[in-house]
Amino acid sequence: MSEEAKPGLEMNWRAVIAAWLRGMARGYAVVVLLAFGGSLVIGLAILAALGVSPGQAAQVMLSGAFGSRMAIGDTLIFMTPRLMTALAALIAIRCGFYNLGGEGQLQLGAIGAVLPATMLPPSWGHLLLPLSLLSGAVFGAVWGLIPAALKLWRGTNEIIVTLMMNFIGIYLVKYLVEGPLQPAGSNFNMSAQVASGARLPLLLAGTQLHLGVVLALVLAAALWALLYHTTYGVKLRAAGLSPRAARLQGMPLSRLILSSMGISGAIAGLGGAIEVLGVQYRLIEGFSSDFGFDGLAVALLGGLEPLGSVVVALYFGAINSGTIALQSVLSIPAAIALVLSGLPIVLLAVIQGYRFMKGRI
Amino acid sequence: MKAKPFLALTAVTKSFVPGFPVLQDVSLGFRKGEVHAILGENGAGKSTLLNILFGMHQADAGGILLAGREVVHHSPADAIANRIGMVHQHFKLVRSFTVAENLRLAAPPAIRPSLRRHADIARLAKGFGLDIDPRAVVASLPLSMQQRVEILKALINQAELILFDEPTTILNPAEIEAFYAVLRQIAAEGRAVVVVTHHLNEVIAHAQHASVIRRGQLISSGPVAGRAREDFVREMVGHEVDLSAPLPNSGLGRGAAELSLRDVTLAPTPSSSGLKHMSLDVHAGEVVGIAGVEGNGQRELFDIVAGLRRPDAGSVQARRQHADGRPVAGLVPEDRHQEGLVLDLPVSVNLLLNKIGEAPYARGGRLMHGKITAQAERMRADSDVRARSVHVTPRILSGGNQQKIVLARALNEDAAIVVVYQPTRGLDVAASEEVLRRLRAAANAGKAVLFISSNLDEIMRISDRIVIFYAGQAVGEVGRDASRAAVGALMTGGAHA
Numbered sequence: 001m002s003e004e005a006k007p008g009l010e011m012n013w014r015a016v017i018a019a020w021l022r023g024m025a026r027g028y029a030v031v032v033l034l035a036f037g038g039s040l041v042i043g044l045a046i047l048a049a050l051g052v053s054p055g056q057a058a059q060v061m062l063s064g065a066f067g068s069r070m071a072i073g074d075t076l077i078f079m080t081p082r083l084m085t086a087l088a089a090l091i092a093i094r095c096g097f098y099n100l101g102g103e104g105q106l107q108l109g110a111i112g113a114v115l116p117a118t119m120l121p122p123s124w125g126h127l128l129l130p131l132s133l134l135s136g137a138v139f140g141a142v143w144g145l146i147p148a149a150l151k152l153w154r155g156t157n158e159i160i161v162t163l164m165m166n167f168i169g170i171y172l173v174k175y176l177v178e179g180p181l182q183p184a185g186s187n188f189n190m191s192a193q194v195a196s197g198a199r200l201p202l203l204l205a206g207t208q209l210h211l212g213v214v215l216a217l218v219l220a221a222a223l224w225a226l227l228y229h230t231t232y233g234v235k236l237r238a239a240g241l242s243p244r245a246a247r248l249q250g251m252p253l254s255r256l257i258l259s260s261m262g263i264s265g266a267i268a269g270l271g272g273a274i275e276v277l278g279v280q281y282r283l284i285e286g287f288s289s290d291f292g293f294d295g296l297a298v299a300l301l302g303g304l305e306p307l308g309s310v311v312v313a314l315y316f317g318a319i320n321s322g323t324i325a326l327q328s329v330l331s332i333p334a335a336i337a338l339v340l341s342g343l344p345i346v347l348l349a350v351i352q353g354y355r356f357m358k359g360r361i
Numbered sequence: 362m363k364a365k366p367f368l369a370l371t372a373v374t375k376s377f378v379p380g381f382p383v384l385q386d387v388s389l390g391f392r393k394g395e396v397h398a399i400l401g402e403n404g405a406g407k408s409t410l411l412n413i414l415f416g417m418h419q420a421d422a423g424g425i426l427l428a429g430r431e432v433v434h435h436s437p438a439d440a441i442a443n444r445i446g447m448v449h450q451h452f453k454l455v456r457s458f459t460v461a462e463n464l465r466l467a468a469p470p471a472i473r474p475s476l477r478r479h480a481d482i483a484r485l486a487k488g489f490g491l492d493i494d495p496r497a498v499v500a501s502l503p504l505s506m507q508q509r510v511e512i513l514k515a516l517i518n519q520a521e522l523i524l525f526d527e528p529t530t531i532l533n534p535a536e537i538e539a540f541y542a543v544l545r546q547i548a549a550e551g552r553a554v555v556v557v558t559h560h561l562n563e564v565i566a567h568a569q570h571a572s573v574i575r576r577g578q579l580i581s582s583g584p585v586a587g588r589a590r591e592d593f594v595r596e597m598v599g600h601e602v603d604l605s606a607p608l609p610n611s612g613l614g615r616g617a618a619e620l621s622l623r624d625v626t627l628a629p630t631p632s633s634s635g636l637k638h639m640s641l642d643v644h645a646g647e648v649v650g651i652a653g654v655e656g657n658g659q660r661e662l663f664d665i666v667a668g669l670r671r672p673d674a675g676s677v678q679a680r681r682q683h684a685d686g687r688p689v690a691g692l693v694p695e696d697r698h699q700e701g702l703v704l705d706l707p708v709s710v711n712l713l714l715n716k717i718g719e720a721p722y723a724r725g726g727r728l729m730h731g732k733i734t735a736q737a738e739r740m741r742a743d744s745d746v747r748a749r750s751v752h753v754t755p756r757i758l759s760g761g762n763q764q765k766i767v768l769a770r771a772l773n774e775d776a777a778i779v780v781v782y783q784p785t786r787g788l789d790v791a792a793s794e795e796v797l798r799r800l801r802a803a804a805n806a807g808k809a810v811l812f813i814s815s816n817l818d819e820i821m822r823i824s825d826r827i828v829i830f831y832a833g834q835a836v837g838e839v840g841r842d843a844s845r846a847a848v849g850a851l852m853t854g855g856a857h858a
Contacts, residue, residue, distance in 0.1 A: 230726050231718040234710060242703040248667060248692055249714045250683060 028303055031351050032344075035301075036315060039343030046339065052330055064325020065318035073207025074324070077279060079317030081106070081288070083216045084271025085295020086302065086309040087223055088264045092144075094227065094304055095260035096240035101147060101162030102268045103292025104169030105140040109269025111173060112139025113276045114181065114191050114283040117198035128198035133273050140269015141262045143169065148261035152254050166292065174285050181283060191283040200278035210278035217310065219267060224306040236260055268292065297345055316341055365429065366390025367553045368414075368445070368522050373423035375409055383409045385577045386423070391522060391553040396544050398568035398585070399557045402597055402789040403759050406577040407557045411524050414555075415447045416440040446515025447524040452507050454499045460510050461495040467514040476517070489516055490546045505536040512543065522553040529560055530787050533655055534815075541567040559789040561593055573597055598791050607822050607841065608797060611805035615825070616645030617680075619777045619809035620666065620688060625675035627661050627833075634833035636661050639675070641828060641835065643809040645777050648801065650824030651813040653852050658833040659813045660695070663782045666811065667692050681776045691715075691771030691808075693764075693781035701767040702755045709737035709751035711766050715774060744769040744799075761792030768796060772803050779803060782813045797823050817852075821845060 044054040065075050085102040092099035113136035117128055124131075147161040174189070181191040200210040227233040239246040239256045247253055271291065280287050298316060302308030323337035369390040376382040384406045391397050401407045412418040414425065416434030425432050427443055434440045437447070454463050465476050476482055482495040491509045499507055508528065515523045525544075529537045541563065548554045558564060564571050565585060572582035573596040580596045594602050620643040629635030636658050643649045651659060664670040665677060668687030679688030694700035702711050713722055713733055721732045737751040744765045748758055755763050764784065771779050781800065785793035801823050804810045814820050820827055821843075829837045829851040837851040 229728050229730075231723040231728055232726060234706075234717055234728060238703045238706060238710070238714065241705050242699065244696075244700045245703050245714070248669065248694055248700050250668075250687070 031348065031355070032301065032303075034351060035344045035347040038347045039340060042343055043336065043340045046336070047326075047332065050332060052332060057326065057330065057332070060325050060329045061322035064329075065322035069204060070207050071321060071325070073204055073209035074321040075314070075317045076209055076213045077317070078320035079313045080213045080216045080278075081271050081275055081291040082294045082298050082316050083220065083309060083313035084274065085268050085292050086298035086313055087216075087219055087295075087306060088140075088144075088268035088271065089296045089299040090302075090304045090306065090309060091223060091227075091236075091267070092260050092264035093299065094240045095236045095256055096243055097148065097151070097257050097261055097264075098159050099144065099147070099162050099261060099264050100159055100296060101144065101165050101169075101292070102264075102271075102295045103288065103290065104162070104166035105143045105265045105268035106272035106275075106288055106292050107166075107169035107173050108143040108265075109136035109140035109272030110276045110283055110287065111176060111272075112136040112269060113198075113273030114194060117194035117277060118181070118192050120195070122195035122197060124195075125197040128195050129200065129277065132194070132198045132277055133270060136273025136276070137266040137270045140272065141266040143269070144261045144265020145258065148258050152257060173283065173287075177283055177285050189285040193281050194277060198277055199281060200274065208279070210274075212274035212278040215270070215274065219270075220306040220310050227306070232259075268295075271295075294341070297341075301344060301348060315344075364392055364394075366426075367393045367428060369426040370410070370414070371423050371426055373410070373413060373420045373425075375406075375413060375418060375420050383577050384413070384420075384574075387574070387577075387579045388423075389572055389579065389582060391555055392570070393521065393551050393553045394548055395569045396541075396548050396554045396556060396567060397570040397572070398564040399555060399572050399574060400559060400561070400564060400593060400597055401557075401574040402559060402791055403761055405574045405597075407574055408526060410574070411447065411526055411555075411557055414440065414524060415445060441518055441520075444519055444521040445524065446518055446520030446522070448508065448511040448515065448526065448528060450526045450528075450530070452504075452511050454507060454510055456498075456500040458499060459495065460493055460497050460499060460502075460513075463499060463510055464495070464513055464517060468517050472517055485517070486513055489513065490543050504531040505533075505540070508532075508540070509543075512547075516547070520552065522555065523547065525554070525556045525558075527558055528556060529558065529563060537563060559597070561590055561597075561790075564593070565590060575599055594790060597789075602790065602794060604790070604794075604818070605822070608801040609805075610648075610801070610825055610841075611646060613646060615647040616807065618642045618644050619680050620690070620811065621676075621678040622665070623676045623678070625665060625672040625677060627665070627670070628673055629833065633661060634658050636665070636672070637832075637834045639833075639835060643778065643811050645807050645809050646804060647825040648804045648810040648812050648823050650820035650827040651811065651830055652817055652820050652827050652848055653815075653830030655815045657830045659782065659815075659830060661833070662830075663694070663780060663813055666690060666778075666780050667694070679776070679778060688778060689774065689776035690778035690780050691774035691776065693767050693771050693779070693784045695782040695786070697760070697763055697767060697787070702763060704756040705754050707752045708741065708746065708748050708755055708758075708766060709733050711755055712737045712740045712751070712770055712773075715770055740769045740773060745795075759792075760787050761789065761795070764788060764792065764796060768799060772799070772808070777807060777809050778811070779808050780811045780813070783815065784812075785814070785816065785819060793819075817845065817848060821848070 044058055047057040048054045064071055066072055085106060088102050088105065089099060113132040116135050117132040120128060143165065147158050147165060150156040150161055151158045177189045177191055183192045200212050203209045203211060227237065235251050236256055239251055239253050243253055275287055276283055294316060298309050298312045302312040319337050319340045323334045323340065326332045326336060327334040371388050373384055373387045374382055375384040387410065399407050399410065409418060413420050416437045416439045425434065432443055455466065461476065461479055461482050464482060465473055468476055479495040486493050491513060493506060493509050499510060529540060532540055544554050556568065568585050571585045573580040573593060575597060594604060622639055622641040625636055625639040627636040634657050651662065653659060665672055666688060677688060681689040683689055698704060710717060713736060716722055722729055734751060741751055746765045747762050755766055784796050788796065797819060800810055800812065812820060812823060825841055827839050827843060827848060828835050829848060831852065831854045839848060
């Protein structure tokens with residue numbers, strides 16, 4: 001019954017996540033439905049207060065998200081980066097390493113992808129695509145391994161290091177597109193276009209939907225299999241839930257943390273590469289609208305489960321495309337998307353907090 | 362002499378699943394001025410009884426009489442309003458707040474002004490015999506001090522009846538003495554004190570009144586004075602258990618040395634005595650008990666044998682070793698929840714945590730769920746782990762069942778060495794007996810058991826040899842037939858035999 005009397009940021013985080021996970025196990029589906037249903041109701045009420053009929057707003061949003069081939073394509077495009085960063089976050093957090101650095105790893109992945117895609121001779125053709133994806137994954141992995149190594153060998157707090165490295169990544173992109181990667185004579189903060197052979201093929205005629213969404217879904221399935229059907233996965237979960245017990249049974253904690261952070265960074269980096277090679281075709285300053293942070297929210301709302309994250313990422317994608325339709329049809333600021341994606345988190349926290357206080361978690 | 366009870370339960374019945382009463386027709390009275398112990402095995406219904414008193418559960422039938430008047434507690438707030446306080450097993454404190462802040466938070470508005478100054482709080486606490494620094498942050502305090510904050514919370518709410526749920530599991534022997542001194546004072550000042558526990562020795566030493574509950578029924582209730590320990594054990598367990606008889610060894614003598622420590626040395630630190638030139642052999646077929654007051658090198662010995670730490674000097678040799686030189690050994694660590702189990706992974710994974718990456722439970726890195734479940738089911742049946750299935754998590758099991766999982770895994774290790782550290786901590790009489798019996802049986806079947814414990818009674822019963830630790834050194838070794846007094850003297854560093 002020894003209890004570590006060690007207050008501080010990290011301990012609280014672990015306790016919160018542990019309680020969160022336990023809460024998931026018990027009646028979580030109902031709670032999530034309540035949170036999402038509740039936030040849609042509140043969102044429509046806000047729209048009503050803006051003078052728009054809620055029925056009409058709901059209809060515009062729905063058709064903007066799923067009403068046409070184009071709409072579905074947009075929803076899936078918006079889903080993809082958030083799913084990638086969610087997968088990246090959950091694999092590290094399940095190992096007990098709080099990787100809040102998905103945004104930075106995504107930025108580095110985009111850099112990693114744009115270098116071969118713009119620098120190598122375009123004549124390499126379709127060989128450029130796998131090379132660029134791989135390069136993006138490696139850049140992200142390296143960015144993820146740095147805080148892991150610092151924690152293991154220097155004892156730094158990973159929450160602070162991963163968080164701060166986001167900004168280094170963001171400003172590194174800014175520096176590159178304003179300088180070394182800016183084409184001569186251009187005044188825009190963006191790189192040159194990537195070679196056509198490096199672009200992700202489009203999937204659906206009449207839409208911009210690219211192969212990246214398939215990659216993300218395959219990765220989600222692969223992570224699920226990894227977590228639940230491999231010895232690596234069970235060791236990773238054991239180390240994350242109870243590092244002392246795992247260590248006592250001879251599990252290599254350092255190797256698990258390093259490898260899970262390598263995987264985590266690689267997935268986030270791949271997410272950045274997919275944005276460059278599938279959506280923007282360039283490296284652009286500010287190309288990520290906080291995908292890394294959205295990914296954390298998606299992962300936690302999805303119960304730190306790959307398949308749960310797919311569902312939540314789809315919701316985020318639909319909100320994104322639905323609110324763009326709201327803006328163009330009803331002239332409602334698309335900032336309402338931030339409200340609609342933020343509300344489930346707030347509601348979920350409130351519901352879980354209430355259950356926690358009532359002793360049901 | 363008998364005053365009317367301050368609070369009484371009248372024929373209380375409670376069931377969570379229809380047809381399986383947790384409490385059946387229990388009538389009990391608590392008097393002011395008395396420490397009233399409620400004894401019972403885990404799962405006997407003690408905690409449910411407390412929860413009904415404190416308003417967290419409601420009785421299906423029967424009720425609560427407060428000073429002869431029928432009261433209903435719908436929530437803890439009702440109970441607190443009726444001057445009932447409770448000190449839970451897991452404290453309800455804001456860990457990042459100071460002692461003073463926690464007290465102000467719990468105090469009724471009328472009292473709060475009197476808690477404004479630290480000096481006033483310190484004086485108030487001292488008046489109750491509870492020395493504590495009001496400025497200290499709760500998280501930085503040892504558990505015994507956090508417990509005092511909980512007691513103070515009840516006292517400033519002017520509780521006349523204070524309930525304690527297993528208050529001493531987290532305390533060391535010296536702290537337990539101090540704790541009961543406080544309880545006696547609180548009771549002597551005219552309050553009723555109720556302590557739920559399964560530690561018999563404490564009850565006999567400190568309680569005036571004891572009630573025994575077994576499987577939801579009140580078995581006895583009366584003054585402690587003049588009652589024998591064996592009576593209580595029989596009433597709690599339901600049959601005769603001899604808690605002093607040695608557990609028989611095989612009589613075959615010991616085999617080869619499985620584990621050898623030679624001159625193992627660990628530098629002392631402010632929080633550890635270290636180890637000084639420790640040499641120790643554990644042979645197949647024997648139980649070697651390590652006796653000593655906590656903190657004299659026991660933790661360090663466990664860590665070294667478990668491979669968690671490397672000695673500064675000396676060697677650890679085992680017949681079978683891992684690739685990195687750690688001995689292959691079945692381990693039962695001190696902290697069941699943090700070190701023994703992964704509470705949120707299934708029982709099956711916990712039973713095989715030491716072998717989860719090996720054939721036949723894994724093939725080419727893939728988990729063989731069928732093989733894991735089948736083997737786990739076998740181990741569960743052998744060890745009598747009471748769980749609905751091996752797919753549930755140990756978090757929902759009782760302490761006794763959790764420890765059966767840890768022990769089953771340790772005995773399933775492919776090595777003769779088994780190292781156990783405080784294996785019966787927090788377990789009730791029946792579960793403790795089960796653990797000791799299994800360990801002795803394992804030794805008799807050829808395992809080499811290193812038994813580290815602060816419970817001298819257990820060590821005396823199970824061990825073939827007892828090595829006594831003092832200040833990180835082995836200061837003596839005695840055999841099966843040694844006297845308690847001789848061991849006790851060595852433990853306190855008195856006689857270097």
